[in-house]
Amino acid sequence: MTVQVLYKNKAKSSNSGVIALFTEDKFEIKNTKVFLSNSQILYVEKILKNKKNIKENIISLNINEKTTLVLISIKKDLKGFDVENLGAEFYNFIKKNSFKDVSIVTSTLKTKPGKDFIGRFMHGLKLKSYEFNIYKSKKTKNIITISLIGKQTSLFLKNKLKFKALEEGTFYTRDLVSEPGNILHPDEYAKRLLKLKKYGLKVNVYNEKKMKKLGMNALLGVGQGSIRGSYLVTIEWKGSKSKSKPLGFVGKGVCFDTGGISLKPARFMEDMTYDMAGSAVVVGLMKNFAIRKAKINAVGVVGLVENMPGGNAQRPGDIVKSYSGKTIEVLNTDAEGRLVLADALTFTEKKYKPQLMVDLATLTGAIIVCLGSEYAGLFSNNDKLSKQIFDAGEKVDEKVWRLPLHKNYDKLMNSKNADMQNINYVGGAGSTTAAQFLQRFIINKTPWAHLDIAGMAFSKYAGALNSGGATGYGVRLLNQFVEDNYE
Numbered sequence: 001m002t003v004q005v006l007y008k009n010k011a012k013s014s015n016s017g018v019i020a021l022f023t024e025d026k027f028e029i030k031n032t033k034v035f036l037s038n039s040q041i042l043y044v045e046k047i048l049k050n051k052k053n054i055k056e057n058i059i060s061l062n063i064n065e066k067t068t069l070v071l072i073s074i075k076k077d078l079k080g081f082d083v084e085n086l087g088a089e090f091y092n093f094i095k096k097n098s099f100k101d102v103s104i105v106t107s108t109l110k111t112k113p114g115k116d117f118i119g120r121f122m123h124g125l126k127l128k129s130y131e132f133n134i135y136k137s138k139k140t141k142n143i144i145t146i147s148l149i150g151k152q153t154s155l156f157l158k159n160k161l162k163f164k165a166l167e168e169g170t171f172y173t174r175d176l177v178s179e180p181g182n183i184l185h186p187d188e189y190a191k192r193l194l195k196l197k198k199y200g201l202k203v204n205v206y207n208e209k210k211m212k213k214l215g216m217n218a219l220l221g222v223g224q225g226s227i228r229g230s231y232l233v234t235i236e237w238k239g240s241k242s243k244s245k246p247l248g249f250v251g252k253g254v255c256f257d258t259g260g261i262s263l264k265p266a267r268f269m270e271d272m273t274y275d276m277a278g279s280a281v282v283v284g285l286m287k288n289f290a291i292r293k294a295k296i297n298a299v300g301v302v303g304l305v306e307n308m309p310g311g312n313a314q315r316p317g318d319i320v321k322s323y324s325g326k327t328i329e330v331l332n333t334d335a336e337g338r339l340v341l342a343d344a345l346t347f348t349e350k351k352y353k354p355q356l357m358v359d360l361a362t363l364t365g366a367i368i369v370c371l372g373s374e375y376a377g378l379f380s381n382n383d384k385l386s387k388q389i390f391d392a393g394e395k396v397d398e399k400v401w402r403l404p405l406h407k408n409y410d411k412l413m414n415s416k417n418a419d420m421q422n423i424n425y426v427g428g429a430g431s432t433t434a435a436q437f438l439q440r441f442i443i444n445k446t447p448w449a450h451l452d453i454a455g456m457a458f459s460k461y462a463g464a465l466n467s468g469g470a471t472g473y474g475v476r477l478l479n480q481f482v483e484d485n486y487e
Contacts, residue, residue, distance in 0.1 A: 219339060410436060
């Protein structure tokens with residue numbers, strides 16, 4: 001469904017079409033006098049009196065043969081994400097009722113000016129409207145036209161580009177995650193990232209030859225069973241005039257994960273197209289920075305591979321030497337994301353010397369057992385960085401929960417034959433030991449946070465701001481984190 005937004009200072013008539021008005025809590029319509037006549041207000045009040053104990057936030061009623069009135073009740077003390085969720089709820093309402101042309105009268109809104117209610121409301125509506133249907137053979141062009149009637153506030157105009165950038169970044173992430181593995185394999189993914197140059201981003205692609213020369217054998221080992229290439233792609237944004245060190249964002253891009261020789265069960269393996277969601281968040285975030293001209297220096301680094309059980313595939317028991325120089329015994333080829341991230345993290349730290357690094361990955365099923373689909377797991381070597389990310393998550397309702405790292409977990413990852421092994425065979429603490437593994441590749445004690453988003457990147461059911469499928473979780477979280485602390 002495509003949403004088209006028009007901006008009008010005044011409505012042509014109050015007596016035709018679908019018209020949405022904001023009311024006070026529990027549908028108190030005192031503030032609608034700017035639009036409704038006294039007789040219409042009396043009529044609406046009479047209907048509302050008969051509708052006792054209304055539980056919904058949005059209702060509709062016909063005030064004459066030509067006009068449907070939609071009333072949106074605004075509760076007191078709404079947080080920013082509550083407003084966005086209300087916008088998403090409004091989208092569901094108009095879609096359910098098959099309204100194609102809706103006028104929203106913003107002058108009936110009585111809220112504190114600092115909240116940018118309309119901007120957030122429309123942001124939530126647009127995020128909810130996303131659909132991925134490019135492979136449907138029968139395409140129907142369903143367009144919902146929404147006219148915003150009333151004066152646009154200076155805050156609304158100021159935030160317009162910000163919300164547009166966030167929407168485009170989030171949608172790009174969702175698009176990438178939604179693509180099937182036969183379309184978005186590493187070769188195609190790398191090509192698409194090169195197209196981001198048109199936004200002013202600097203994109204470099206390291207192919208297998210370049211990575212072999214650099215010694216990225218941990219990353220390369222994951223992809224060696226596939227007929228597709230493996231790549232490390234860097235995306236740079238320089239939005240600050242100062243020569244400040246960049247913020248580093250690193251993403252796992254396993255375009256399809258069969259588990260390799262340690263083959264996954266067939267059931268639900270089709271979902272492994274989203275094992276590149278961490279990389280997609282990094283890409284969407286960087287696109288967002290470029291569109292809104294973020295006043296920061298940032299670099300996104302993604303490792304792109306396909307984990308297949310081919311004749312040349314990595315075997316359980318193989319030992320590889322990582323970019324850091326540390327050796328890894330690969331006991332399970334399905335613990336592959338940490339191998340990709342190991343080289344990507346050390347490379348990012350060594351080449352760019354960032355202020356901080358945040359990596360994102362659909363890394364472990366254990367994090368879903370632990371936190372379900374409500375929180376991403378947060379692991380970090382830095383309390384300040386952890387709090388900044390946690391606070392940003394609370395603001396945008398993309399929540400994180402910090403879990404422990406401790407040197408005592410290291411013994412679970414130590415190997416008799418190499419510097420470390422890639423899984424914990426003792427059992428337990430699956431997400432923590434994976435994060436503990438990654439921490440070994442932060443060589444220079446750079447402030448670092450690892451977000452395990454396995455439970456958040458993809459949803460079988462609709463969430464507050466998505467309609468099921470790829471969620472785009474992480475783009476808005478990390479954008480808020482940057483806005484609050486580094487701009």
